[in-house]
Structure formats: C-alpha cells, structure tokens
Amino acid sequence: MSDSSAEPASPSPQDPGSGLEPGLRADLQRIAGAPALLVALDFDGTLAPTVDDPDAARALPAARAAVVALAGLPATRVAVVSGRAIASLERVAQLPSELLLVGSHGAELRIDGEESGPDLSAEDLDLLGRLYGAVAGVATRYPGVRVEEKPAGCGLHTRTASPEDAAAVRREALAAVRSLAGGEGIAERYGKDILEFTVRTADKGTALQVLRDRTAASAVLFVGDDVTDEDGFAVLAGDDLGVKVGAGDTRATRRVDDPEAVAELLGLLVRYRERIAP
Template sequence: MTAAPATADGELGAALAALADDPERRPLLVALDFDGTLAPLVDDPDDSRMLPAAADALARLARTPGVLLALVSGRSVVDLHRRAGAPVGTVLIGSHGNERGRVGTYGLERDAIRLDPDQAELLVAVGAGLTAAARGRDGVWVQHKPAAAVLHTRMAAPDVARAATAQGLALADSLGIAALHGKDVVEIAVVLASKGDALAALRTELGAAVVLYAGDDTTDEHAFATLGPTDLAVKVGPGATVARLHTADPRTFCAHLAEFARALD
C-alpha cells in the first residue's frame, strides 16, 4: 500500500469524465460503500445520513441504461436498506459481503443466510464474548448481525476503546477466527466473506465490463484489490490504500459522483 496523495481530485474528475464519455465501457457496475463514502461518519451509526448529492446521484445512476448499481457495506442488509433508501433495482451487499439483497418495488428482497450448526454455535460464543468485552465499559456496545457480532468503540474514551478492542481481538484469536478490525469496530463473522469476494461474485454474475468502486475503510481494500487496470478504485478520506484514485472526504466524493451521474444521464 502507498499513502494516498493529499489532493488528487483533478485526477478523479478526469477519470470519471472519461468513463462517462465512453459508451464502450458498459455494462458498468457502480459499487459504493455507504458510511464514510456516501454518508459522513458520525458517532452513532443510527444518526448516519446519506448526503443529498449522493441521493441525487444514485437516482440518476439507477435509471441510466448500461449502469448497474450496488451498495456494499458492513451494515446488515436490513439496516443498509432502511438507512440508504437506495433506488429500486439497487443490489445491497451487507455485513462485509456475508449478506445480499436487492431493493424491490415493494421493499427489500433479501437472500437468506444459512448457518450450519457449527457456525450457529460459534455465533453464540462470539456474541457472548463481545458482550463481555463491552460490559462495564462506557461507550462500548455490541451489535448482533445474522452471521457476525460487532464491538463498537467509537463513543468510548481512547483507553477504554483500546482495552475493549484488545479483548475483542483476543476473543477472535481464541476462537480461531480472523476479526475485521475497522474504524472503531471489531467485527467477528462466523461466515468467511469479504467485500472483495462479494464484489468479484457480483461482477461475474452481472457480466460487468467495468467496475467503479469507492470506499473509505480498511475493509474496502479487499474490494479495491479485486479491480483491474481499466476499473476505477476510489479511496475516500485519509489512509494508506491500493486504490489509484483518491478524494478528501464524503462531500468531495459525492460532488464528483453527482457530476458523473449527470454526465451519464
């Protein structure tokens, strides 16, 4: 990985304009992370709101022929559906690739997750272990997902967050599972998937010739890593990345995305 350049918005704008202008580069799969990419990061995930420019861009992209739209998030599919209000036809990949759904005319069409007995038992152990890591620690809480549990530390004091995180990572170690350690979260999943696996599978299924993927977190690096030289990988915000393109924050990214969607529309 290399450190992302401080300002690369000109390069991003040019790459998006070239993609919009080239009808040969279709079908185009536009796959976007949600928190920190389409919505500014907030302390409480329940307060997260998509930026108006993003909502406008998604609506335009959804009605553009040759463009396929997907949101790819660590959130559960149900949460992502409610939170994002994405247009009909949008594919929703949730829980870092462990869940899949689609926005239908009458609501969420959700693919089932099936846990085998070992995975179900492991999920109980993960939930209990992370709950123990949160107990007595102010600002630390546990979210239970269909195939994972997540320790959230964003609202905790730094030393409290560090201790809880260490306990969460030790739990994953003791259970022999690789934890996803993202921004202020430790997620332990009992079904192994990544945003990269899910993106690669979706791309094949849809027969996409080109993929535009944007994300802000370490978990998005798995998705960036699946992209080829003619795809567009966009890192949103600071941090080391394998993505070729970069922009400062969700606001600058969504402004680019809105312009791109208008150029296509």
C-alpha cells in the same frame, strides 16, 4: 465511447466536478463509457458523513440525487456495499429499491429483491455452532439478555438488561468468544444495545466479484473510505476504477477528500454517462 480517452476540457468553476483533479475527471469520463457499468459505493464516510449516532447517518442530498440518477440510466447498476447489516443499511440509506445492497462486509447480499446469506463451509458451520453455544451459555445467566441467531453469527441484545448486567454480559461474552479458536475467524461488532459476532465468510472484495458477475459489468467503479474497503480495491482490474475517500494507505488509484467530493464525483459521472451511455 469514441472519445473516452480524451482529456475532458477544463471545467469552469460552476461545472459539476470542477473541484476534482483532472486525472480523476479523465478516469470518470473513461469509465462513463463502459458498456455495462457497476457503481459500488460504501455508505458511512463515503455517501454519508460519519456521525456519532450510526442511526442518524444520512447520505448527502447531492450524493443521493446522483445515485438515484445513475440507477435510472441504461446499463448502469448502483450498489451500496457496507459493513452494516442490510436491515440497518436500508433504515439509514433510504435509497431506491433497484439498488443492489451488500451488508455485513459482504456476508449479506440483496440483488434484485433476492436475498442471499453467506456460503458456509462445514468448518464455518462448526464454528458458528460453537459461537452460538458460547454466547448463549453466558447470556442465560443474565436477566433481560437475549441472543439472536443470525445466518452467519449471533447478536447479544442487552436493551432490557440493567446497565451493570449489560456491561458484564458483554465482557464475559467477548472473553468466551475470544477463547474459541483464539477468536480467529470471528468478527465482533458493536451496535446500539447489541454486540454482534459474525463468522468471517466474506469481505467487500468477494462481494464485488459476485456483483460484477451478476450484473455482467464491463467496468466497476468502487468508492470507499475505510480499511475494509481495501478488500474491494484489491479486486479491481482492467477498466475498473477505485477511489479512496480521505487519508491513509490505499490500493485505490485515485483519492478524494471527503463525502462532499464523492457527491461531486458522482454528479460528474452522471453528466458524462448521460452523454455517452450505451
């Protein structure tokens, strides 16, 4: 950490990270010297290129290799912080089990094998009860439709319904849910043959704070591409570093173009931290 403020020497084109801007390389070198580092990464659009079929999304091989290498370094933890449910994230991410996982935009956490659901207030529980009642009330009129209760919401499954019924029940359920408190505080999410409703209890910012506490991180690197990642950038401070992927307004202080550049960034971080890890 003695030279953590020094500007990295100009890289040759063969060096990992040579495509990254010097300011970002300098920030990476600085954060690589953190006594306890948390690397928190969004999945879709960040580790994995965005694809039409969410089940076909995969991390770029170079990004995956860097994540595995980082997770194996001392005093270094890696978290994947996604809007997907943890079950879906596990299926597509296929990452080592020592990774920390945040799903459902912060509503689900898995830290060292321990799952925690959302912290629901009495108000949340009341809304959750009314949410389930509204969705189940609609679903019961359609054959082949099933409602799954979830810790902070419910899923409307339409795989075994006719396409006409599936479309109709989704439409009616959306209308019913939106009439609850004007739909305030309830997130809607479409999946394959499922429409999911979640009582909003957490975001990526609250999740990052939990991860920061639990890992006793002295610095956090957070990388994400989407609007919901801004909640994560908003809680960064001090020695932290936020990197936005792609275009759009952001609170992050650095930016890269695409998942390929994220893989390059992570590869460079591995190199720096291998050299100077505590």
